[in-house]
Amino acid sequence: MARWMLPVLLVAGQLLYWPGMLLIRGDPVPALAGTGVVVATLIIGAGLGWRRERPAPALAVVVTGGVLGMLTAPAAQQWIVDHDALLIIGAGDLIALFSVAVRASARTAGWALAGTVAWQSILTGYQDGIDAELPVSILLTVVIYGAVTALGRRRGRWNTARADAARRLVAARRTERDAADSERRRLARELHDVTAHHLTSIVVNSSAAEMLGEQRPDLKSEALDFAARTGRETLDALHRLVAIMPAASTPADQPELADLAEGFRALGQRITVDLPDGEPAPEVTAVVYGIAREALTNTLRYAPGGEVLVRWSGGVLVIEDDGGGVPTTAAGLGGGRGITGMRERAESVGGTCEAGPRDGGGWRVRAVLAGDGGAVRSAYPWLRGPAVMDAFLVVIVILVQLLGLVFAVGEGLTAAITVPVVIAQVAHAVPLLLRRQSPWGVFAVTVLTGLLFPLLVFAGAVPSGLGYVFVFGCAAEVAAVYTVAARGAGPTLTWLTIPAAGIPWGLSMSLLLAAGVATDPEVADGGPLLLHGTIVMLTPVLAIVLGVPAAICWALGHSARRRRDRRHAQEEGGVAAALEQAALHAMIERHRIAAGLHEAVLHHAADVPGAAERGDISGVLAAARKALTAMRSLLDKEVSKSASE
Structure with missing residues (x-):
């Protein structure tokens, strides 16, 4: 209804x-x-x-x-x-x-x-x-309807993000609820593998050697060597099994980047995979996978539930996150060797790897791997996601800036004048394409390119009487102010963009007005003193004039940041808390089973290589059977516990 x-x-x-x-x-x-x-x-x-x-x-x-x-x-x-x-x-x-x-x-x-x-x-x-006013009407129509479309696309992304957050919260709570049982089943499966492969093999070989020792003395020597070697492998497997993190996969078992990302999605990370070149070439597959695995593991520790981008293009691997929504207590789980390890992996194929915070929050890992030699096969990889909206914003800003040209039609405007004006306006707005990656940098470039307007007038490319064609150029400045307020680092300092945008623009407009005054014969007799006075008097006034819309845009951007952060904290708080509880439950279960292994299995398993090194085939067989019995008893206990839950 x-x-x-x-x-x-x-x-x-x-x-x-x-x-x-x-x-x-x-x-x-x-x-x-x-x-x-x-x-x-x-x-x-x-x-x-x-x-x-x-x-x-x-x-x-x-x-x-x-x-x-x-x-x-x-x-x-x-x-x-x-x-x-x-x-x-x-x-x-x-x-x-x-x-x-x-x-x-x-x-x-x-x-x-x-x-x-x-x-x-x-x-x-x-x-x-x-008539002559039709182009102005069409231009205003494009601006208004384009703005409505942009707002609609933004609302659509907001709706999608809210639905995705609700789904991730449900998945995270399910993960928390099932964490202990899932970890118990995982360990039970791996314990079964150890039982079936290692200990059973030792028992079979040792039993055969003991029974046929008199007829085949060589079997005893082979069985002892096998028991010593396999016993040590058993101990290593058991120790890896109960380590803080699961044992690393062997290169032959490594999944593709898409599979790796899918595994982390199951843990609640919002991962976007961008592979315009497809999967990495074979010569760097292991390196790319190793760096990606370490970087994604770090996002799980330090940015749980955050948005993560994984991009492999042209031999460059980029993994960046937005910092997550809430503080996490998992920050102490890392060993401190991750970044060094990633750099060493990249250097092993003649590449480089850099890692550090990114502007606007979050972390970025960028690895350039010379060994791939791939070329980007996507003609326009930037035409994805928010980049399209940024390009659309730039088009709208350029159209607004060009309104001054429309008003100059019929007043001596020629192609020789129009071309440099359009180039300057485009150069003034184009930096906004990078506003999400570097808000402060884009703001600085936008302010500086605004000084091109009076430069064109004083250089003679634009008549001083047409200097007003640049008056709408402030659209780029106010857009940059909004961007810094909404996304720039150092939120408490973003208000400085208001005077930082207003003063240069006021100076530019004052210079344009002064240039026009200089050509007026009625006031030209005043000489440089009048021109300088005009600039000094008008600059602060015009800065205040721009300061009003700039302050409004700053307030809107700052409010958008606060709403986004508050919503992100609320949505991601539940996800992060559930994931941390799931990790805690899994760790508790792992340590509980580890204690059972130490108490009932590991000391028997440790006796196997010891007896083999002493040449005691009976001791090997006895220790292996005790370890096998204890492990199967532990397996039965864990399986029955999982079934009861």
């Missing part, structure tokens, strides 16, 4: 606005126009009612209703401006487009955006005619 609330309100509001108000006042309503508007309103309302289940078809229905309304609604001003008869229900295409962006794929959202922009452009041309 909630899905119909908004459509019903819009339909009621539209019918009350027009033709309702005319009917209430007793004014006549044209039959064709009134019927057309009512039908169009009902069509749009019906389409919006299905915006959640069928977003793309719903948008098509809304646009169809809009076409009908455009053809039948009166063009004259009803209350506010011309063509305002559909003022309320006219927002239906924005609502439907938002729903498409939230619930459909990025490709579908892109086509929906293009279609609605084209539809609105045709509508504007039909209503207002094709």
Whole structure:
């Protein structure tokens, strides 16, 4: 029922606005126009009612209703401006487009955006005619509808993240509940392998040597050698079995990176695997796997439940996490040799490995492995995930900045002037593509490139009378301020971006105004003193002017950071706590079984190689049988305990 609330309100509001108000006042309503508007309103309302289940078809229905309304609604001003008869229900295409962006794929959202922009452009041309103001209207349409699409995509990612967090919490609690039993079963399986392979082999060989010792003396020597060697292997296997971490896999048993990531996903890590080149080449497979295993193990210790990216492309392995959501008590479990080991692995194939904190929180491991020699086979690997939204943001910022050029049409604007202006505006906005990786760095570059605007004027590339074409260039600065507030390191210092953005922009605009003043013959007689005074007086004023939107953007970004951190802590707190409890339960179970092994098995198993080295075949057989009996007794006990639980 909630899905119909908004459509019903819009339909009621539209019918009350027009033709309702005319009917209430007793004014006549044209039959064709009134019927057309009512039908169009009902069509749009019906389409919006299905915006959640069928977003793309719903948008098509809304646009169809809009076409009908455009053809039948009166063009004259009803209350506010011309063509305002559909003022309320006219927002239906924005609502439907938002729903498409939230619930459909990025490709579908892109086509929906293009279609609605084209539809609105045709509508504007039909209503207002094709004149010099049409490009401005189209540009504003692109900005508005593009912003709605971007917000919808962001909301869609938010919904996906919340659902994923709920699933991970359920999985983590299941892992916590089953941790002890799973560890008990794992150890029981491996104990069975040790029993079947090592100790049973020793018993069989020793029994044969003891029975046939008189006929085959050589069997005794072979059995003793076998018992000594296999006994030591048994002890090593048992000690590895009850170590803090399971024994490392042999190279022949190593899974692929995708399999490795899947194993850590089962422990609650949110891992994204990006393999545009496929799996690593055979000559570096072991190295890549070893580095990835160590790095992912560290994310489990220090960033439980965090978002982790594993990328292998062009001989470069990158593993980075976002730091997780809550502090973890597992930080002391590492041995302190992980980073050194990763570097040694990379150096073994002529590569390098770097590890350290990343800007915005979290940790990054980057290994360049010369031995792979692979080439990137993905033509556009950056066209994934948030990178698309960043590119879209850059396009929107550039379009906003170019509004100044639109106003300069008809005032002497030529191609020779337009080209350097466009290049400067693009260079000013493009650094925002890297805003997630280096918020502070992008902010600094954006502020510095803003100084290109007065430089072009003083260099003569842009006439001083057209300096106002750069006035909308501050869009990049306010976007960078928001980014630092939302993602930059040192949250308590991010407010400094407000004056850091305002003062350079105020200086740039003051220089542009001063350049214009210098060409005015009425004030040019004032000389350098007047120009310097203009710059000194206007810079702080203009800095304050930009400081207002910059402060608003900073507040929005800071608020977004706090909400994200608070939500992340709440969601990941349960996951991290459950995972830590699962690890604790598994460790307790491991140590409990280890104590049983030490008490009932290991001292008998240790007697096997000792007796073999003494040449006591009877002692070997007795010790192996005692160890075998004790281990089977322990197995029976653990299996029965698992069954009872």
